[in-house]
Amino acid sequence: MNEMLNGRIIKGIGGFYYVETAKELYSCKARGVFRKKRITPLVGDQVQIRLDADGTGYIEEILPRKNFLTRPPVANIDQLIIVTSVCDPSPNPLLIDEAIAAAEDKGIEPVVVVSKTDLQSGEWLRVIYEKAGIPFFAVSSVTDEGVEAVKALLKGKITAFTGNSGVGKSSLLNRIDNRLALETGEISQKLGRGRHTTRKVELLKLDDSSYVADTPGFSSISLEQCDLVRKENLQFCFREFEPYRNACKFSSCSHTCEKGCAVLQAVEDGKIHPSRHASYVAMYNEVKDLKEWEMK
Ligand SMILES: Nc1nc2c(ncn2[C@@H]2O[C@H](COP(=O)(O)OP(=O)(O)OP(=O)(O)O)[C@@H](O)[C@H]2O)c(=O)[nH]1
């Protein structure tokens, strides 16, 4: 029969890709040519498949990507929701800022969601992120605070959720739509970190135009949580630097320590939050001596 169909990869397991088409869901393999070209099909990819007589298919072509992330491995997303809990596990602004920068670098809208606000207030995080101009929401999957607001944000978009293991991503998604019935887990006290209850990336359909990807959680000690941003691009990934970064004394200013740096002055004047600038400096120092191949 060899019928050609267009669809979207919604899940990948052990070399098989599940492609959703207007007709139905097909289990497909990728053609060898992708491996030769070192292209890995990603969840979220729009693809062209060829159907075999037995109803399985082959991915023939990956359509051009709007964007993609390597960590978490997804393509064509509209926004990245970075979930962090007020405690248990405790928030780490550097990790939040790394995830925001990775999204900004790819043209993906970042959103910060602070969870478990029934346990403690997350207002100090609101101060940091509202000042930076990043959309910010406080939620609790126990009291349902903020759940409707996040749900409204998902309408008509493809959204990936990221955040440390145990911050409550799956719990929040279940509150947003109880049909998802995602598995949630207790944090292992013994290891002091969450167990990996979410195993693989999968696009879950909320309605015909809205999808969410719950991605595997990471322990807070993981350094490889998200894609690194190269040093030249980093200043563009902190949106609140924008009004200042062309006003520095030196055009080559790294905005980390130079005399006459307008960004540093803005930190001093309380216009840029010191926590955000500290993350910028830490990230700059982390990537400044990396070689091209080490960025992957
Ligand atoms: N008090 C409180 N506990 C919560 C809340 N949300 C989640 N939890 C608890 O936190 C633990 C982890 O929740 P999950 O939803 O599994 O976290 P996750 O981010 O999906 O974790 P991974 O799948 O490992 O990435 C569970 O014991 C939940 O019951 C909340 O809003 N308030």
Ligand SMILES: [Zn+2]
């Ligand atoms: Zn500067």
